[in-house]
Amino acid sequence: MNFVGAIDQGTSSTRFFIFEANSSRVAARSSRSISSIYPKEGWVEQDPNHILETVVDCLNDGAKEFVKNGHSIDSLVSIGITNQRETTVVWDRTTGEPLYNALVWLDTRTKPLVDEYIRKHNSKDVLRDKCGDIHLKQDCPTLRWLILNVERVKKALEENRLMFGTVDSWLVYKLSIGSVHVTDVTNASRTLLMNINTLQYDVELLKFFELPSTDILPTIRSSSEIYGKLSQPEVLRKVPISGILGDQQAALIGQGCIQPGTAKSTYGTGAFLLKNVGDKPVFSQTGLLSTVAYKLGTSKKAVYALEGSIAVAGSLINWLKDNMGIISSYDEIEDALKNLDSTGGVYIVPAFSGLFAPHWRSDARGTIVGLSQFTKKEHIIRASLEAIAFQTREILDAMKNDSNIPLNNLFVDGGMTENTSFIKILADMTGFCEATALGAAIVAGNAMGIWDPSNILKWTQKLRLCRPQ
Known part of the structure; x- marks a missing residue:
């Protein structure tokens, strides 16, 4: 019997589930809480290394429970990742260490920068046909704020050491053999840097937000393919990472x-x-x-x-x-x-x-x-x-x-x-x-030929449907 795992890295917790491929039954699970840092009013940060630590701990605990329940690690064919979106991480290409805390999607420090973009172009919808309206939550203004206000980040950019990613990119980079720098289309679509028609980074968007090149950005991939293999924890070494979805998109799929x-x-x-x-x-x-x-x-x-x-x-x-x-x-x-x-x-x-x-x-x-x-x-x-x-x-x-x-x-x-x-x-x-974690497992299983999209509804029959009184 085959199984598929899913890392669900959210704003307040990290969870790991292992699903039975034939029924989507949960065979093992684990969780860790995540704390946020509030340096000033409206500022919300998290430690990227703490995020990674909770993921590794959950993988270890989930694997132990999986084996304890009588299953073999060899039957775990792949793992998917679903993540809190629009949380920005920057790190050093040379050391692999964060250059600043992750700026969480709830953070509002970029408001003056966003307002300036809107004033400069007399409209928040100037880029609507490429990436939608400009809003406070998206990653690109946050990245721009970091470059302008954090000396370590600015210097790393000048020395070609800066790497940027959303939480999925950070996790795949740190967990993968060969340090793969990728993201999927769902996360990339929230950065304001990807043209959602072409699904690629757009030169006009880079120029608009005053970013020099795509060198610091993760490669955009589909939501369901093999990106690399785990290098940690040791118990799950070489298990393929084959699915990435932003958390809300994962819930959309998980609910059929x-x-x-x-x-x-x-x-x-x-x-x-x-x-x-x-x-x-x-x-x-x-x-x-x-x-x-x-x-x-x-x-x-x-x-x-x-x-x-x-x-x-x-x-x-x-x-x-x-x-x-x-x-x-x-x-x-x-x-x-x-x-x-x-x-x-x-x-x-x-x-x-x-x-x-x-x-x-x-x-x-x-x-x-x-x-x-x-x-x-x-x-x-x-x-x-x-x-x-x-x-x-x-x-x-x-x-x-x-x-x-x-x-x-x-x-x-x-x-x-x-x-x-x-x-x-x-x-x-x-x-x-x-149904968020199930969505991540579905796209990971799809990449391995275990779950076909046409059968997704088969696994989503326990969903709640509201009816008015």
Whole structure:
């Protein structure tokens, strides 16, 4: 029996799963938490070596559990990687060591730089037909900020020692035999440097963002092919790395959204909605991101998606618990809302780090309105869940306006979907009725001839579909 592994490297945790090829059953799993660094307001960083360390630890622990459960390492035919997107890593070509902390996708320090690009060209959509609108989250402004503000990075560029990549690139480089410097089309499509029509770096884009050449950039590959083999940990040495997907694209595949018009929403730290729009990109007029959904092999066509991102989702519930003390555990939410069907006029805008799609206002700040002497903590809890659902509805409406492809169902996953109250509110709010690591395993297995794309739906029958009450 064959097995396929998947590294799921996220913002708050790293996980490793080993799936049975015949059934997608999980044969082993492991996890490690990841901490972030907050040097200033709006700055969010992580240690690239700590990210790597958690991945290696998870690989070791997962392999041990796999063997303990009676399986042979030789039956693990390949490993895929799915990663937090738009988190920027720079390192030294000579030493292989980071030149600065990774700048996480939640970081807002590049706002002045992005504003300057927009002012200079009188529009944020000047590059729309090549890479979509210019937004705060993407990697290229972050890379430019590092070159301008970090002397070690600037010097490394001048001495041809600078290497850039998203988290997938960093992990493949450090884990692979021969230090392979690659990325896949889904991650590259979020950098603002790849033309999403040609799936290659674009000279005009490099010139626009004042980058000298592609020498520092990873080679762009499909999402499903053999990139190299593991060099560490020793127990998994020479296992092929054969799949790479950004985490939200992995969730799209993991939930079986392989037909145009299918969509998923993942609720973790933030929330991310992706809608499959087929084999031609749709350039949003409403503030959404145009992105690559996947490319399942070197000879296959790319499939595209529209995406809307919400900065604060699960982190709002953490705020209720850790900052405000309104709840002491997540289990309290169900009981608190059992007999409550309204917010009592309370509304929350959770703009802790600005607002993402479709507004893109990094200067927005959170607010609570409608408080009265009759307001109870239960009203604030429900208003928090409704705030996330309201933002979801806003993005779905934008997707409807951008694309003529009808959307009939919304598949959901992520930690928040374990909360029945949230699912009911979401269904009622959107009028619509859970899979990230599985998506990474699917593309890795596809490259090895284990899973065919036409059979993906066979492995995605446990997904949650919302229906309004």
